[in-house]
Amino acid sequence: MNHGTTLLWKRRALSSLSATRRGLPKPKMSENGVVPRAKVLTIDTMNPTVKNVEYAVRGPIVARAVELEKELSEGMKKPFAEVIKANIGDAHAMGQQPITFFRQVLALCSYPELLNDSTFPEDAKSRARRILQSCGGNSMGSYSASQGIDSVRQDVARYIERRDGGVPCDPDDIYLTTGASDGIMTMLKLLVCGEGVTRTGVMISIPQYPLYSAALAELGAVQINYYLNEEKCWSLDISELQRALDEARHHCNPRALCIINPGNPTGQVQSRECIEDVIRFAAKEGLFLMADEVYQDNVYADGCQFHSFKKVLFEMGPEYSDTVELASFHSTSKCYMGECGFRGGYMEIINMDDEVKAQLTKLVSVRLCPPVPGQALMDLVVNPPQPGEPSYDNFIKERTATLSALAEKAKLTEQILNTVHGISCNPVQGAMYSFPRIIIPEKAVKEATDKGQQPDMFYCMKMLEETGICLVPGSGFGQKDGTYHFRMTILPPRDKLQILLNKVKEFHQKFTKHYS
Amino acid sequence: MNHGTTLLWKRRALSSLSATRRGLPKPKMSENGVVPRAKVLTIDTMNPTVKNVEYAVRGPIVARAVELEKELSEGMKKPFAEVIKANIGDAHAMGQQPITFFRQVLALCSYPELLNDSTFPEDAKSRARRILQSCGGNSMGSYSASQGIDSVRQDVARYIERRDGGVPCDPDDIYLTTGASDGIMTMLKLLVCGEGVTRTGVMISIPQYPLYSAALAELGAVQINYYLNEEKCWSLDISELQRALDEARHHCNPRALCIINPGNPTGQVQSRECIEDVIRFAAKEGLFLMADEVYQDNVYADGCQFHSFKKVLFEMGPEYSDTVELASFHSTSKCYMGECGFRGGYMEIINMDDEVKAQLTKLVSVRLCPPVPGQALMDLVVNPPQPGEPSYDNFIKERTATLSALAEKAKLTEQILNTVHGISCNPVQGAMYSFPRIIIPEKAVKEATDKGQQPDMFYCMKMLEETGICLVPGSGFGQKDGTYHFRMTILPPRDKLQILLNKVKEFHQKFTKHYS
Known part of the structure; x- marks a missing residue:
């Protein structure tokens, strides 16, 4: 193929791509005068059960959060310096550190040459050997x-x-x-x-x-x-x-x-x-x-x-x-x-x-x-380091640190949220989320309804745009009619979580005032 | 809970488990005189489309191969020393070695501490850094x-x-x-x-x-x-x-x-x-x-x-x-x-x-x-080592070795199979399998049909029991009525493949003679 043809494709394809990106309808006739055929697969002819699927944890609010991150990185001015994704139970993304022993074994299994490396503890090596022996050809690359x-x-x-x-x-x-x-x-x-x-x-x-x-x-x-x-x-x-x-x-x-x-x-x-x-x-x-x-x-x-x-x-x-x-x-x-x-x-x-x-x-x-x-x-x-094994103490230390920090953050979340008039939060007994009930003023409910939005989606979208905090509206999980909630993870580091909770508090007060 | 109760459960549960394992029907009444409720989920009340699913590559012949392996390991006498699974394109299980560079980068990504290890090449480290920077919290443990x-x-x-x-x-x-x-x-x-x-x-x-x-x-x-x-x-x-x-x-x-x-x-x-x-x-x-x-x-x-x-x-x-x-x-x-x-x-x-x-x-x-x-x-x-990078030469050497060996084995397979009267094999132009046509004598077809088996399943089962070679019958992939085939991977190491092909040859001759 010659270079000229390549360039022509690139131009044509990229112009068509950017039209799609800008959300413009594709032209009925291409530049060559070709009338496009109708699509085989359209929204009207696709699997109807797939259309019925909804998944709020990664829904429109998260899509907007990703856009905001991009805008920030491009230097656009926002009333916040970073987007905080408290929408999903994604611990490492929030700074939680992996368990050292687990990652050592995974590295050993990935590159068994490391079994000769004296810096790896013996219990990590013996776990890796046992896993590899159970794999075809002693490789994680085999089907199990x-x-x-x-x-x-x-x-x-x-x-x-x-x-x-x-x-x-x-x-x-x-x-x-x-x-x-x-x-x-x-x-x-x-x-x-x-x-x-x-x-x-x-x-x-x-x-x-x-x-x-x-x-x-x-x-x-x-x-x-x-x-x-x-x-x-x-x-x-x-x-x-x-x-x-x-x-x-x-x-x-x-x-x-x-x-x-x-x-x-x-x-x-x-x-x-x-x-x-x-x-x-x-x-x-x-x-x-x-x-x-x-x-x-x-x-x-x-x-x-x-x-x-x-x-x-x-x-x-x-x-x-x-x-x-x-x-x-x-x-x-x-x-x-x-x-x-x-x-x-x-x-x-x-x-x-x-x-x-x-x-x-x-x-x-x-x-x-x-x-x-x-x-x-x-x-x-299911088979972590055992007492007496070289990695045991460090494993227990890391596990305890993570679980204690989570327990502390669970309490902190409940405490701060319950200081806000119009927010009431049950104790976070377990898991990784608070799901507080929020009172949304009538005027805000009306404005949301007029826009065809769920009131708590409206609330969370506003919070995202004003504070950079990404939560999931309660309507994505279901709730009793007339009640509103959001889900927020307790995963950010303690200091950040405290700031975040205070921002939520501030936002809620401002929002309530604005719509009262 | 006290120890005695635990033992009672263990005994009861294990006795019920072993009954299931032996394929015995469960008793209508348990030892305590409890009449079991009818199951919620039975073969008659489960999703009918799931029942229609068939997947020959891991079907009954593979289940039997796994059993045979177990029997061999338990010291049972067989006419072969090992089961060779030529049923599935599982390269590492057949001894193919992973690409060193890929596994080095995966180890680095699993345990980033290794980025300080001077024995890893710089290009592996820079790839690992780039991947980790794209992960939330720089961890492969985050959702993407x-x-x-x-x-x-x-x-x-x-x-x-x-x-x-x-x-x-x-x-x-x-x-x-x-x-x-x-x-x-x-x-x-x-x-x-x-x-x-x-x-x-x-x-x-x-x-x-x-x-x-x-x-x-x-x-x-x-x-x-x-x-x-x-x-x-x-x-x-x-x-x-x-x-x-x-x-x-x-x-x-x-x-x-x-x-x-x-x-x-x-x-x-x-x-x-x-x-x-x-x-x-x-x-x-x-x-x-x-x-x-x-x-x-x-x-x-x-x-x-x-x-x-x-x-x-x-x-x-x-x-x-x-x-x-x-x-x-x-x-x-x-x-x-x-x-x-x-x-x-x-x-x-x-x-x-x-x-x-x-x-x-x-x-x-x-x-x-x-x-x-x-x-x-x-x-x-999609982004392997490039010319000039430290891992390039070794990457090319490893890739070429694997692909040349496969090309050689593709040819060998076709050649040996085509020396057998009653087997005809198209050239293996690509992929990882031969799919030769086999002639199954009328008497064998009849015996299979009487057993309610596809004739090529009957053939492959016999081959497995007599030689330890696990193939997939053509009926698992579909074929023209009245024709029979099997699929065999070209993945075993060359020497082993040659032995395997000669065993197939021998088996086919014996089988044909027996049923003629």
């Missing part, structure tokens, strides 16, 4: 078994047994996943069937983590909302579960009940008693239980403790433990690790029908395997 | 943008421009993915709509890579088969495309055409002329083009050359380049890298409607982001 590396699944099973005080766990019931999202999506996919009033319904908490609503929309399943009790610290009332279920039975076939504990976005930690009640309810009503337990180490409030659904189920005796179908989910992304980018996770499947389990194994095989570095990291999370 | 890290998408765009002789590429058209499978699945998901005769149909080659049939089954789309011409080295005839399309229009709405080039499982490399014909056909018939180009560096045969669909499209002028919708896919898993475990990949989207593109961006955001180590690796593949 679709269900996940055998030795990792064994380590996960032993971790669960330790966590649950000896309740047995079979490695065959463990499926490694690409983050918890992947496992949740896969389980929901198995559950969906029927049409019309026989269509599968799935109960989810409101407020919820929007992966659930997005997955259900994509699968065309019926979303059944049960509301958490904000007045009682976002607790779960069985009577509300019953109400939601009874109503839903008129128009769909409810088959599954999803619980997030500790709660996202609401930060509550369920009591043991509540979990027992939920299990009894699921058993009585014939519901498949899905327990999202990715924040299992993130418990801060005095008197609160994490109880796994698996443990409680087994302690309730065989009437429940032999029958109730349960899938529980964990991940490398949260807790003290915060390793979101590696997309590691697992699910444990209890009492699943053997034929269905075979179908699950087949289904995951189509995607070949979860990312092996994420599997390796999951292995380290 | 859902579409992928900006700087990686820019590097991918520049790689495509170089590869395609200057045809421009916009980083906004690049989506990083979790391996190519994820991208293909996502694109198909966008395309599926309608019911009955308006249901979306997707044209796929037969033989095909079974990800396609599996994805279409899961999405409930209509699979439209077009047959490759085995007599002409698995080439693609436009008249066959036309036949398949015309027939399909009676019962569905054909909207997309999938091409795998270089071919999997068939190993052909498409001529430029053929690609032009396909593009003209897609334009004329209003089909969305999907080009699976993950083997783009795996071209071995004299006179064959890889032409990307993107480049050919743009060289055909604006009548095509301004209108034909194309998605093309690449991955870190094949070529000279063979890094399957990292699940890295990208897709490029050409001429996609802007509203649909926004929907695509939203859809991928629900899964948060592709694994960051896979994104980092993809970056290295």
